[in-house]
């Protein structure tokens with residue numbers, strides 16, 4: 001497939017409520033939509049770094065610069081024409097995973113459309129229906145946390161995940177268990193604890209959690225192994241699971257029993273599927289996390305989550321959960337805790353151009 005032109009739209013959509021985790025708070029969602037045009041068809045991807053250093057060193061600005069000055073000129077110059085050649089070229093540039101994810105996933109959408117099959121089928125998925133879990137941030141009070149869970153649980157989400165940090169863990173968990181009983185419950189610390197906290201973290205076993213996600217710093221695989229040996233609750237790696245060699249090392253060290261795969265963090269669907277396959281071979285179940293992305297990126301995670309070793313509910317929620325308005329049509333919807341993917345070719349969820357116009361920060365076309 002010959003690429004005619006590539007478009008970029010940096011958009012910024014207000015969140016319905018601020019999202020606070022252990023290392024920061026955001027009130028708006030920045031994303032760069034990447035459109036790859038070829039022979040009358042258009043594939044779309046989403047580069048979805050958070051602003052500031054909320055989750056990673058990549059920001060919307062650094063991602064925009066990398067796309068416009070480096071990655072897009074490289075692909076156009078080398079006439080990349082397949083997902084394999086796109087990945088081979090992107091692999092020659094270090095880092096910039098969010099930029100790569102937006103560009104690479106656009107080619108997957110385009111290729112699946114050309115094959116006239118939905119993306120999930122093109123990826124090798126087995127079902128078009130995915131379990132969705134509710135994720136809530138850190139609130140000023142436990143009362144507000146309980147109200148937020150109650151407000152969103154009416155959509156039937158298959159599990160609840162709460163964010164924890166030192167000083168906000170055992171107490172909110174006790175209250176959530178007290179209020180909602182035996183719901184499937186998990187926690188995410190976003191690296192907020194250290195090896196000094198291992199004995200304290202052992203108390204998490206009292207709550208029969210589905211998993212504890214990324215309790216320790218991302219480089220500390222040995223610390224995670226020490227913790228996993230100490231507690232019954234499965235440890236899940238998220239921030240640590242940057243690439244295949246790291247995940248391979250984590251599995252060998254017994255640092256985790258579950259891995260959270262994020263398309264944005266690993267630079268696209270090819271690397272995400274490779275990570276899924278490695279975990280499957282090693283008997284480590286996975287699930288699909290989010291930044292959270294807008295609807296294009298969210299839907300891609302849903303497509304990926306149809307692969308057979310995705311064993312836990314995804315963090316992808318309904319469009320209305322986080323965003324005052326999503327930029328896809330149709331919107332992503334959760335019914336009885338399930339999200340059903342469309343049967344139309346490619347991503348299925350298409351870009352709503354009038355919504356893009358409304359939230360546009362800047363646009364560029366490169367050919």
Ligand SMILES: [Mg+2]
Pocket residue numbers: 188190213214238239260289
């Ligand atoms: Mg996480």
